[in-house]
Amino acid sequence: MTPLDHLQVFKAMHESPNTRLEHSAQLGDGLAAAQWSNRHDARDYEAPTHHTLSCYIADGTGTFRRDQPANKGAPNKLCIMPAGSASNWVVNGNIRLAHLYISEAQFALGCVRLLDREPRELQLREATFIDAPEQARRFRQLIALNWDEPGERLLTSSLAHEILDHAVLSQVGPRQGLRLKGGLAAHQRRLLVEYVEGHLEQPISLGELAGLCHLSEYHFARMFRTSFGLPPHQYLLARRLARARQLLRLGDLALGEIALQCGFASASHFSNRFRQALGATPGEYRLALRG
Incomplete structure (x- = not known):
């Protein structure tokens, strides 16, 4: 079993006969990364317990969500799949993409540190095929590093933290209809x-x-x-x-x-x-x- 198979999105990708895992790494601090290629496929993600940030590296113009068939992917497009959200995808043609997997604990630390808010008050907003040039640049820097070489894996970890911080500052919003009980003032x-x-x-x-x-x-x-x-x-x-x-x-x-x-x-x-x-x-x- 691959070390990242406890991550539901990674596992769903890895189980497809049409998907090829090009590279993967545990980055520490509740972060992990993977690089994939895929073609002519359909993938379902059922309420994962981790957050996933995805950046399209090449192709992907035939890829879409089943509930958004008119919205197609392209190189440098980003998708944000929060923990707990389900999504269903169709891949027509070829695609290469990179994933960053983020634990709930690491996301919580970001909410407290960067936003001075309780994590349970906030949610990472789901997004499909958005333009975020700075994030795309970081993803491309990330996949250019050799994750098997210890020094470069540490640089990858540093970039992953930058990607997470940017997501917390730009893609987090309040949970709707939330009534907080318990906890600290x-x-x-x-x-x-x-x-x-x-x-x-x-x-x-x-x-x-x-x-x-x-x-x-x-x-x-x-x-x-x-x-x-x-x-x-x-x-x-x-x-x-x-x-x-x-x-x-x-x-x-x-x-x-x-x-x-x-x-x-x-x-x-x-x-x-x-x-x-x-x-x-x-x-x-x-x-x-x-x-």
Whole structure:
């Protein structure tokens, strides 16, 4: 089984006898990419649990959604398939395309970080064959890299984050008819975000965060997950790693110093966590970006 077969859109493509997988890679941070070619086919995607951004690389002028037969694809056209949405596609002729798969957790982090909103309030808007030149350029840069080479895969991951950030800023809107229940108040969520960002270099416990909201650890953990879209420990680790990536990109600090500034107990702990998330060590990440 291919490592990405847990992704429903990837699996649906992979099962077609008319589709050829040209390349695929896990990019870390809940992101994955694949490049496909297909011809004379029909594909159905039934409410996947992940988001998919698709860019047409070549051909595709005979491709359409069954519910939008007059709207045809073309090179550099983008499609956005949100988690939970079903779509049915017909491919007449040939097509080459690239997919970026995005986990719900990584999307949630983007909503909190870029929009200062609860992820459950928002949805990625579905779109079919839109023009987005900056995104198409990023996709073409992405597929030009060698995903099997560790350094270039790290550059691919960086581009994937740029694509996701652009989508969050430009293709996200409020959920209609939503009545929120439970979760943290907006001022509590902002307080927690600011506190975490201001104390990343220090040990931060669940009890400490719960105390800021005057809640028990049990109720706080449940309410945090409701409002942030992921558990407190996962959010904290993601913010530590994001700070580490920033320091690795922008400066010449020793890895041990970066580990301390990001709240990791030691350089080895930092390296292990970084490698688990991104598939490479902090040193390899720094070299890749500078190369």
